[in-house]
Amino acid sequence: MTGRGPVVLIGHPGVGDPVEGVALVSPDGFSARYDLDRTTGVISRESHALYGQSIAGRIFVCPLAKGGFATSWALLDLRARDLAPLAMLFTWANPVMVQGAVLGGVALMDQLTPDSMEAIRTGDRVRVDPPAGRVEVWANSRRQP
Amino acid sequence: MQLATGRFFGAEQMVSVTSAHLTGDPESMGDAGLAFVEELVREGARFVVPATTNSCNVDLARYRELGQPEELARKERRLRELVAAMGGMLLTSCANYQTVAQPRFGERLAWGDTGTVIYANAVCGARSNFEAGPASYAAALTGRVPAYGMHLDACRRATHVIEVRDQPRSVSDWGALGVLVGRRLTNYWLVPVFTGLEVAPDGDGLKHLGATLASYGSLAMFHLVGMTPEARTLEEALGGRPPRGTIEVEPGALDAVYRSFVAEKDHADLVVSGTPHLSIFEVERLARLLDGKRVSPETMLLLTTSAPVRAMAERFGYAAIIERAGGRIVEGVCYYIMSPREMARRYRLRTLVTDSAKLANIIAAYGYNPIFRPTAQCVEAAVTGRIER
Numbered sequence: 001m002t003g004r005g006p007v008v009l010i011g012h013p014g015v016g017d018p019v020e021g022v023a024l025v026s027p028d029g030f031s032a033r034y035d036l037d038r039t040t041g042v043i044s045r046e047s048h049a050l051y052g053q054s055i056a057g058r059i060f061v062c063p064l065a066k067g068g069f070a071t072s073w074a075l076l077d078l079r080a081r082d083l084a085p086l087a088m089l090f091t092w093a094n095p096v097m098v099q100g101a102v103l104g105g106v107a108l109m110d111q112l113t114p115d116s117m118e119a120i121r122t123g124d125r126v127r128v129d130p131p132a133g134r135v136e137v138w139a140n141s142r143r144q145p
Numbered sequence: 146m147q148l149a150t151g152r153f154f155g156a157e158q159m160v161s162v163t164s165a166h167l168t169g170d171p172e173s174m175g176d177a178g179l180a181f182v183e184e185l186v187r188e189g190a191r192f193v194v195p196a197t198t199n200s201c202n203v204d205l206a207r208y209r210e211l212g213q214p215e216e217l218a219r220k221e222r223r224l225r226e227l228v229a230a231m232g233g234m235l236l237t238s239c240a241n242y243q244t245v246a247q248p249r250f251g252e253r254l255a256w257g258d259t260g261t262v263i264y265a266n267a268v269c270g271a272r273s274n275f276e277a278g279p280a281s282y283a284a285a286l287t288g289r290v291p292a293y294g295m296h297l298d299a300c301r302r303a304t305h306v307i308e309v310r311d312q313p314r315s316v317s318d319w320g321a322l323g324v325l326v327g328r329r330l331t332n333y334w335l336v337p338v339f340t341g342l343e344v345a346p347d348g349d350g351l352k353h354l355g356a357t358l359a360s361y362g363s364l365a366m367f368h369l370v371g372m373t374p375e376a377r378t379l380e381e382a383l384g385g386r387p388p389r390g391t392i393e394v395e396p397g398a399l400d401a402v403y404r405s406f407v408a409e410k411d412h413a414d415l416v417v418s419g420t421p422h423l424s425i426f427e428v429e430r431l432a433r434l435l436d437g438k439r440v441s442p443e444t445m446l447l448l449t450t451s452a453p454v455r456a457m458a459e460r461f462g463y464a465a466i467i468e469r470a471g472g473r474i475v476e477g478v479c480y481y482i483m484s485p486r487e488m489a490r491r492y493r494l495r496t497l498v499t500d501s502a503k504l505a506n507i508i509a510a511y512g513y514n515p516i517f518r519p520t521a522q523c524v525e526a527a528v529t530g531r532i533e534r
Contacts, residue, residue: 015149029331029363033481034510038175045510064331066363067507068259069168069199072278077175094333094363095294096259098153099280102146103181108153 006127006136007119009112014130015098016107021086023124023137024058025117026050031067032074032100041083059126060085061116065094072096075104087128089116089135109135147283151291160253160292165196165285166241167233168257168278171220172202172482179220181279185286186227196285197236197245198228199258200422200449200479207475212491213484233285237477238451240422242269243348245453250374253296255284259365260356260421260503262295266366268351270374272296275333275365294333295365301375302384303338303368305330306391311398312344316427317519319350320502321402322394323357324517329392330362337392338368338382345372349424353502356421360503406505406517408532412443414494416527417480418520419449420504425457427520431472432463434524440471441530445492448474449483472527480504485511498526 027049028035037044041056056078065071078084087107090097101108107130112119116135120126123140151159171179203218204211225235238244239258248254248271255276256262265271274294276284284290294300307326313319326337337358346354346369358364368376376382418431431448440446448467450458455476458464464474475483481504488494489512497513499505500523505515516532526532 012155013152015153033173034507036510044512047509064363065333066331066361068360069257069275069277069281070173072257072280073169073174073178076181076279077177080175080177092332092334093153095150095154095275095280096277096363098150099146099277102149103279 006138009114009116009119009135009137011109011112011133013133014107014109015102016087016105016130018127018129019086019107020125020127021057021059023061023120023122023126024050024053024055025061025120025122029064029066030062031065031071033070034067038074038078041078055085056083058085059087059089059128061089061120063091063117065090065092065097069096072100072103075100075106079104079106089128091115091117146279147287147289147291150280151293154291154293156291156293158292159289160296161288162194162253162255162284162290164194164246164254165192165276165281166199166256166258166261167196167228167281167285168199169224169282170199170201170482171217171224172484173278179224182224182227182282185282186230190231190286192232192285193288194285196233197241198233199237200239200482201237201477202482202484204475204478214487217484236451238422239479240352240424240451243352243424244451255281255290257281259359260352263355263359263365263367264352266295266301267355267368267373300334301336301366302386303336303382304389305335305337306388307337307339307394308391309339309341309394311394311396312342313346313350313399315519316349316353317500318399319346320353320357321399323354324361324402324502325394325398326392327358327361327364330364333363333365335364336366336368337364338370338376338379340370340379342369349427352421357502360506403518406515408496408516408534409514410496411531411534412496413498413526413530413532414444414496416444416446416498416523417449417504418500418523420479420481420499420501423448423450423454425454428454428458428463430520431524432466434521435470435472436466438470438528440527444527444530446472446527447480448472449478449480450474450476452476481507481511485513489513496532498523498532
């Protein structure tokens with residue numbers, strides 16, 4: 001796909017400003033309390049598919065928002081310490097994630113077509129434009145088919 | 146923030162709420178969150194509706210004996226000053242609905258703890274989204290919330306039918322039922338309706354069912370046919386729409402939930418009960434189970450509850466029985482925000498036995514081996530110091 005232009009994902013307007021970065025795709029749902037060591041920004045739940053990986057500065061792609069209220073505060077605090085993801089793309093977000101993203105100034109979108117979990121692989125270059133409701137994906141050339 | 150969140154979810158208007166339940170504790174907020182609240186107070190912000198606080202990180206009377214960080218207590222004291230300055234009530238409980246709040250049918254709320262929200266929606270027929278952390282503060286300051294999700298009839302109707310053929314026998318069994326469904330329905334916009342129940346939950350069973358569904362599935366609503374107010378019949382719960390799916394809970398399924406939590410070693414380092422906060426009825430039962438027994442010297446038993454329930458437990462003599470047995474009752478706190486990493490290091494805690502499926506779910510991120518068991522088995526583990534592998 002390299003050189004052929006981006007795959008475009010369309011959805012309703014999200015929150016936050018346009019950003020561009022490298023994707024980290026989580027097959028499992030996410031909560032900053034249930035899954036993350038917030039002191040380091042590293043996934044600390046042993047059963048999580050991304051155990052040991054850092055979400056800092058990535059375009060974090062995830063099917064679902066999990067858990068309680070903690071993420072509503074966590075994104076602000078992570079960002080203050082340069083450990084927040086650059087953007088978050090969910091198949092289905094919940095209010096806690098959106099409230100946290102607004103407070104923390106982290107771009108967030110959900111319910112994209114085609115679905116972000118289908119269209120994006122870890123390592124892909126992704127441009128997220130929440131006001132436009134648009135995501136562009138350039139596949140990593142070393143990406144596994 | 147309220148407008149941005151409302152636009153994201155397609156809200157068409159803001160609606161008034163009668164109360165807010167504030168979720169924010171120094172451990173969850175971090176220094177940036179605390180600075181945010183400092184700024185609100187500096188600007189002269191005042192809450193315009195009654196606002197109660199959720200569980201906190203330290204029992205200020207007991208954190209020293211538990212060896213929790215002084216820094217956390219200092220931040221907790223500061224946060225309490227800030228909340229009080231804005232007119233908030235320092236309830237410090239995640240079971241506000243069992244101590245101070247009795248929402249009526251249709252009442253609109255801005256509650257921030259997911260377990261409180263699902264209880265208010267499902268059991269009381271009140272209406273609240275997860276107004277988490279900063280959103281709970283925002284609602285307390287404006288007295289309004291964006292009207293999407295649980296404020297709309299269409300989002301409250303059942304999407305999935307749960308056919309129960311394994312009847313819950315205890316409070317923790319309702320939690321086990323919540324695990325089964327919450328592991329399958331993991332989306333805020335899904336609503337289960339339970340049919341086939343031959344037993345009715347008490348308030349504590351409802352508390353554990355709701356908190357577990359919210360914890361595992363991020364759900365904010367459920368129905369029990371013939372028991373909860375928007376489900377006099379299955380048809381009413383579904384609102385005339387066909388269900389999008391059916392989940393069958395086969396005989397033996399609840400026991401299998403407990404068995405899915407496997408102990409790495411046979412020593413129980415820590416036994417915890419009280420996520421969400423214990424009611425006085427649960428404290429009474431624990432006192433009965435512990436009466437005349439002695440907690441193993443190699444095991445810590447922690448019970449977490451609210452200040453009002455603790456005060457009742459002291460007046461009724463339950464606290465004395467529990468403390469004589471070597472159990473500790475801590476108030477206002479919840480174990481997973483009680484600096485669990487520091488606790489694990491200090492006391493070499495790894496195996497945590499609990500009758501709370503919610504705590505078992507959360508605490509894994511903090512390096513624990515969580516074992517969910519019925520209450521009687523938890524007390525047994527505290528007394529013998531052993532957990533069956």
